[in-house]
Amino acid sequence: MQINGLSLPGALTRAIGERRWRRPAVEALRRVFRESPVRVQLYDLEAMQAANQRWLAEKDPAYLGHSDDKKPPGNIDPATSLLLGHLGPHMPFALDYRVSGERPRVLYLHSGGDQWITVAGDIEQLLARLQLDRPPTDDDETPRVR
Template identity: 85%
Template sequence: MQINGLHLPTALMRAIGERRWRRPAVEVLRRVFRESPIKVQLYDLDEMRAANHRWLEEKDPAYFGRSDAKKPPGNIDPARSLLLGLLGPHMPFALDYRTSDDRPSVLYLHSGGDQWITVAGDIEQLLARLQLDGLPAGLDSCAPARRVR
């Protein structure tokens, strides 16, 4: 499936189809995004289409950020990104296809404004960190399981 000419990752489509793409616990969101979430929304496919249609037409430079060599990327390109949801008012998070067409990274707009921060290397990592990957809570899909004594 495509939105704005960009392919949605298979793992995201699977999570949506299996109804795992839903708002995680607030403490999980705080740990992953290092923000205090307010009115969190993970878009369903119809909401993604609508939000990303508006995203291509966005004119407010505050939403685009600024390039930052110390904390890349800092900015975002609406034509090469897809919004996935909101952490709160004016706090979107998105797939960034500038890094890869097949494995876009995941960024969010910092609550302080004009700074996009990488939160996950790809959607699979985000799903695991948000505990939406179908694995038992506390297990990271990229890390070996630890024994509890």
């Protein structure tokens, strides 16, 4: 599957198809993103396509960030990235294909604004860190963010 000419990683399309791509536990979100989630949304394929259609036209420097050698990458390029969801208003996270077209890294826009931070080396690592790499069980009573 492609969006804006970029191929979604197989692990992500499998997670979506197997219904594992869902709101993670609050504690997992805090651990991975080091932020307090407000209104978490992980986009389904339809929402991902719509959000990324708009994303291509983004020009606001607050969303694009700036290059940062101390905490790379700092910035993002809408033409080589795909939005996956958000942690709350103005807190998107995305796949960044600039380093690898096969294994894009996962970035998020820090709540302080204009600073994109790497949270996972690839989607497989993000799924594992958010504990979305396995199907939920009946015993899985982890509280979810609403």
